[in-house]
Amino acid sequence: MKWRRALVSRCEPNAAHLMLVEIGSYFDYFWLITQNVDGLHTRAGSKQVLELHGNMRGGRCLRDGVDLPQTPLASLPPYHSCGTALRPHVVQFGETSESATITAAITASAHADLFIVIATSAVVSPARDLPLIALKNGVTVIEINRDPTP
Numbered sequence: 001m002k003w004r005r006a007l008v009s010r011c012e013p014n015a016a017h018l019m020l021v022e023i024g025s026y027f028d029y030f031w032l033i034t035q036n037v038d039g040l041h042t043r044a045g046s047k048q049v050l051e052l053h054g055n056m057r058g059g060r061c062l063r064d065g066v067d068l069p070q071t072p073l074a075s076l077p078p079y080h081s082c083g084t085a086l087r088p089h090v091v092q093f094g095e096t097s098e099s100a101t102i103t104a105a106i107t108a109s110a111h112a113d114l115f116i117v118i119a120t121s122a123v124v125s126p127a128r129d130l131p132l133i134a135l136k137n138g139v140t141v142i143e144i145n146r147d148p149t150p
Contacts, residue, residue: 004056005056005057008038008039008040008056008057011038011040012040012043013040013041013043013044013045014040016118016119017040017041017043017044017046018044018045020032020041020044020046020118021044021045021046023116024046024047024048030047030048031048031049031050031104031105031108031112032046032048032049032050033049033050033052033105033108033109033127033130034049034050034051034052035052035053035120035124035127036051036053037051037053037054037055037056037090038055038056039051039055039056039057050101050104050105050108051101052091052097052101052102052105052126052127053090053091053097054088054089054090054091054097054098055089055090056088056089056090058088058089059078059086059087059088059089060086060087060089061080061082061084061086062084062085062087063080063082063084064080064082064084066080066081066086068086068088068089097126102126105126105130106126106130106133109130109131109133109134109137109139110133110134110136110137110139111137112134112139113139113140114139114140114142115130115131115134115139115140115141115142116141116142116143116144117131117141117142117143117144117145117149118144118145119144119145119146120145120149121147121149122143122145122149122150123149123150128150131143
């Protein structure tokens with residue numbers, strides 16, 4: 001994870017990240033829901049970002065919860081002041097996303113005026129369900145993908 005965090009820290013938001021910031025500026029209520037864990041949407045300037053799979057810049061103490069220090073890390077694994085090793089604040093395979101984040105994403109999806117899906121396979125849960133929730137609630141859904149999705 002140290003290696004991956006160092007790589008991401010050198011990355012900059014691209015034109016797609018910046019386009020989403022601009023789109024969001026036209027709306028009073030705009031939520032950006034992402035499966036990405038790199039934090040680039042926030043770095044680009046998006047204000048209301050729901051990171052379904054967490055953020056690799058954050059960490060969690062399995063006992064208390066805490067932010068990870070910035071890269072480079074002083075030790076591997078990094079430790080919280082309580083002595084517990086910290087793990088990256090990302091959802092690993094087989095784990096579930098935080099319920100507060102999922103609840104907020106479901107609420108935003110159900111109450112949107114417009115739901116845009118961009119660059120996803122639409123096969124990873126819970127993200128794959130959000131456009132369906134929007135559709136069930138009468139929301140217009142626009143899908144922009146290179147390949148068709150299920």
